[in-house]
Amino acid sequence: MAVALVWLRDDLRLDDQPALRAALERGWLPVPVYIHAPDDEGDWAPGAASDAWRRRSLAALAAELERRGSRLLLLHGPTLGTLQALAALTGAEAVLWTRRYEPAIEQRDAKIKRALRQAGLHAESFNGALLFEPWELATRQGDPYRVFTPFWRSARAAWRAPRTWDAPARLPSPDEAGVPHGVPLDDVLPAPRPAWDAGFWDRFVPGEAGARRALAHFVEHALGDYAAARDMAGEPGTSRLSPHLHFGEVSVQRVAAAVLAAGEAVAAADRDRFLAELGWREFAHHVLHHYPHVPGRNLDPRFEAFAWANPSPAKLQAWREGRTGVPIVDAGMRELWHTGWMHNRVRMIVASWLTKHLRLHWEHGARWFWDTLVDADLANNTQGWQWTAGTGADAAPYFRIFNPVAQAAKFDPDGAYIARWVPELAPLPVPARFAPWEHPDLLRRLAPAYPRRPQVDLAAGRQGALDAFAALRSPAL
Template sequence: MGAALVWFRDDLRLDDQPALRAALERGWLPIPVYIHAPDEEGGWAPGAASDAWRRRSLAALSAELERRGSRLLVLHGPSLGTLQALAALTGAEAVLWTRRYEPAIEQRDARIKRSLRQAGLHAESFNGSLLFEPWELATKQGDPYRVFTPFWRSARAQWRVPETWDAPAQLPSPDAIEAPHDVSMDHALPAPVPAWDTGFWKRFNAGEAGAREALARFLGASLDGYAAARDMAAEAGTSRLSPHLHFGEISVQRVAASIIDAGDGVAPADRDRFLAELGWREFAHHVMHHFPHVPERDLDPRFEDFRWARPLQARLDAWRHGRTGVPIVDAGMRELWHTGWMHNRVRMIVASWLTKHLRVHWQHGARWFWDTLVDADLANNTQGWQWTAGTGADAAPYFRVFNPVTQARKFDPDGAYVARWVPELAALPLPARFAPWEQPDLLRRHAPGYPRMPQVDLAEGRQAALEAFAALKRTR
């Protein structure tokens, strides 16, 4: 039996794993390998939260492989050289992997595939991350979509529930051939920052089993009523599958099929709304593939001349650590720091505060999210920030400025989310919990350490943003 290197990347699962499936169906003995090479990711090497999740996910994958009779090689070094050396050592005939769509990785993988084939190896990649490859959907003119609604309409018209593949109960052991044993995750990946990630694991269980548990919990408790509950900050109304999808611990095809198979007990509006969220994830990856500059620059070229404010360090630090004086913004930023995650509605609110009221370029926010989110996905992170800033594909207009007090009253009506993450404000009566500066005596008495005023006056910040946008339009 010949051997194939199954190169795991952001697809840390055995279920519905196309590279592993191809190796087995073609009669190759699979040699599972993960190569840690953060310096190959361009300007977006994984952040600290991603590294913390990845260590646990790889440990879970390794345990699953060992339970089935195989094992995972975790290596650190240049990807191409490591694959070539490992293929020579083991006599592997092929290298198989699932595709990634980050610009630097797409270019790197193309070079790797070309070099491996030139060396006589079978090198092949598969779609294991998306419902559609980015080159499979286009407008009638043959252009990539830049607006979500027609993109998703086209995708839904063409999409068929796919056949998914179950991982086998047993796998052949790579010990039958010469494969290195003196490798370990501790040598390949950096150790997590001591104690910082403790709160992550009270909310999440990294790994394939954790992904299945999250999907089952969502199907059983939150899919019914999702369309209404998904925006409520204090409720567990979202799936919280985003880190599992980012690390490929569950396939998006498996998730989509499970939602469609949920049955008549689920209202079509709830099912369609969640599928549309998968569609937004899809759209973000398609946009990044076709416009590879978007992680670094505005998709809308008009904003190259926009009058962004100078990013004052004290203001940025206050935003990062939940000290803006705006309770819903501070709650979101503290949730992020303690759990590695933030409710999606609150992500939009904190991003709007930074890019509109403070008029700070979205890159500063995107970089902070990149380092602190466990679901830090380059396509989704870029899409989310450019959408809120008004600079990206199908973006909210720049003149749409979220009022954080109005947003808090609507999506945290009983103040529970603010009380949880900004506990010094929990003793305030409800109206003051949304805008404590309006009742300074109460604020001074109950929360003397909390900022007396927001970083900027809400009306003045909004007006300055609108004036900057109006100036941009006049110069065009």
């Protein structure tokens, strides 16, 4: 049987896996291969938290393949030379993969496809990550969408749910074609020493089976109240599927199908609100494809002249470590450090504090999230930071400045989220947890280790941001 290399990247699954499906349907013996090549990723090589997740996901995928009679071939990069050498060694006729949309990866993959085809191989890529390819949706003028609402309206009108594909119970073994074994997982991605990621796995189970369980749990227990509960920081109201989607452990088509299959058991408002969140993920990838400069530059060019503050290492480090003196901000940053994840509402709050009250460039935050989030996705991370900073596609206006005290009172009304992640504030009565500097006697007696005041006065920080924005809008003299 002729061999096809099924080149896996951020599509670490067998279910609804288009490259694997194509190999089987065309009569090739699929050889699943993962090539670790962080140097190919340009300025955005995966961060530490991503690598910690990827290591476990690869182990889970290898076990799933072995259970079906196949195996995962793990190799080091550089990618093109490794694929060429492996194809020559195995006599492969084809190399199949699912597409990625990061700028450096798109450029690399185009070169790889050309080189493989020039060598006489069948090289083909598939959509395995999005509902629509970025070139399939456009405005009436033929331009990319930069505003979410018309984008999503167009997408919903055009979307026809495809039939998803179930992985077969058995797969042919690469041993049949004399395919060699690769390198051990520990040589590709060693386990963290010390195990700083231990807290991640209390919340998440990487791998395809973990993704299926997370999806089923969400549909059964949280989808029915999603519209109301998704913003509540202390409640399990979100899907927590983002890392599974980023690593391709479940397809977005499978997720959408599961939500729609809930039918009348779930109110339309809850179902539609969650599908719109999938739409924001889609929108972010489309923006990244069409505007590949956005990971390092403002989409709105006006902000190239904005008076960002000079970064104070002490203030930036205090923000990273959850020592800002603003409880909801500190809670979010500590949750991130301990679990590799942060509630989406809190992500906006901590980003607003950094880019508005501290007036630091959003890339400082984007880089920190990139290294510490298990769901660090270049499209979503960039879109989220530029949205909050007011510099990106369909962004909140810069003058929209979250008041972290009001946000905490609204989205953590019982103070449970703050008490969990900033336990030194747990002895304070609930109202004092939101703005402890307003209760100096209580703070001194019950939480002496917590900062006496925020790293910047809330009113002064807000006014500084507004003044900088007003100067940006004023015509030059």
